[in-house]
Amino acid sequence: MNDTMKKAAIEADPTVPIIRVTRDFATTQARLFRAHTDPELFVRWVGPDGMTTTLDRWDANTGGSWRYVAARDGVEFAFHGCFHEVRPDRIVQTFTWEGDPDGVALETLTFEDLGSGRTRLRTQSLCDSFESRDAWLRSGMEVGVDQGYAKLDVLLAGTGEGAEA
Amino acid sequence: MNDTMKKAAIEADPTVPIIRVTRDFATTQARLFRAHTDPELFVRWVGPDGMTTTLDRWDANTGGSWRYVAARDGVEFAFHGCFHEVRPDRIVQTFTWEGDPDGVALETLTFEDLGSGRTRLRTQSLCDSFESRDAWLRSGMEVGVDQGYAKLDVLLAGTGEGAEA
Numbered sequence A, B: 001m002n003d004t005m006k007k008a009a010i011e012a013d014p015t016v017p018i019i020r021v022t023r024d025f026a027t028t029q030a031r032l033f034r035a036h037t038d039p040e041l042f043v044r045w046v047g048p049d050g051m052t053t054t055l056d057r058w059d060a061n062t063g064g065s066w067r068y069v070a071a072r073d074g075v076e077f078a079f080h081g082c083f084h085e086v087r088p089d090r091i092v093q094t095f096t097w098e099g100d101p102d103g104v105a106l107e108t109l110t111f112e113d114l115g116s117g118r119t120r121l122r123t124q125s126l127c128d129s130f131e132s133r134d135a136w137l138r139s140g141m142e143v144g145v146d147q148g149y150a151k152l153d154v155l156l157a158g159t160g161e162g163a164e165a
Helices: A029-037 A039-045 A130-138 A141-157 B029-037 B039-045 B130-138 B141-157
Strands: A009-012 A018-025 A052-058 A065-072 A075-087 A090-097 A105-115 A118-126 B009-012 B018-025 B052-058 B065-072 B075-087 B090-097 B105-115 B118-126
Touching: A009 A130, A009 A141, A018 A130, A018 A141, A029 A039, A029 A090, A029 A105, A029 A118, A029 A141, A039 A052, A039 A141, A052 A075, A075 B090, A090 B075, A090 B090, B009 B130, B009 B141, B018 B130, B018 B141, B029 B039, B029 B090, B029 B105, B029 B118, B029 B141, B039 B052, B039 B141, B052 B075
Parallel strands: none
Antiparallel strands: A009 A018, A018 A118, A052 A065, A065 A075, A075 A090, A075 B075, A090 A105, A105 A118, B009 B018, B018 B118, B052 B065, B065 B075, B075 B090, B090 B105, B105 B118
16 A cells, blocks of 8 residues: 555444544545446446456446445455435445345445535445444455545546546 | 234334334244235335325335335325345345435344244334434334234235235
């Protein structure tokens, strides 16, 4: 990992089994939303370095659903869920890592316009126990979060597809 | 309400913002599952007495979604969500009452075969704060739960469509 890479703020709530992540991006609300919903953009940044993400199902609309497989060095990790709500300032979705098939988190992402072409992303992951929440915190999730968002910074700064949103 | 009506056990978890409901039914796992997924059966029992439920969207499959409107005396209450997983022993879905459009609960229903034609239903509703969980508990939800399940008892005991599942 690049030592100078911008870090997301990751917070474990003391009273409810929630993980909150806050990260600012030098882009508009519309472009940050698009990077989370457009399938071709999403796979270009999600997850840690060296991981290749393949979408199996992707309908990023209210009532839609999704599934993707992330692979690195021949090891695959699959994830799936449904989209409870997708709107320009907010995405609510369920999230299961298929290695723990009965575990489910409820994730809420908000895109807050900070003005001057900057947008704050907040994610909230609600688990049904502190044990499952703390297992996520111990899993090294911050590496995937920080490396993924660093790729998203590059994508948003580029002159390619991401810049056209 | 009938004073002799069977009551569901409703429990507020002391450590996480969860409501758990437990209720036994004199029916098989398959029939109880069908009563929760077949649209024509579902509308015949869900909700309190005197409420008429109309499905607006209903795809009770993994990755599907749902919306219904309950009406009584000209007052309407609408609800919607997506189905994260639907399988014979378990349904995981999101749940929003549109009167509080940004509130979302994650609901897990399990159908446990007790043998001898009896099945235990357990529901778990996970909210993202104790405040929203406790607002549900104060809303009189137990009336809808108990009256709905009493209608379901009758439906399951009948010789009509519900009995054929």
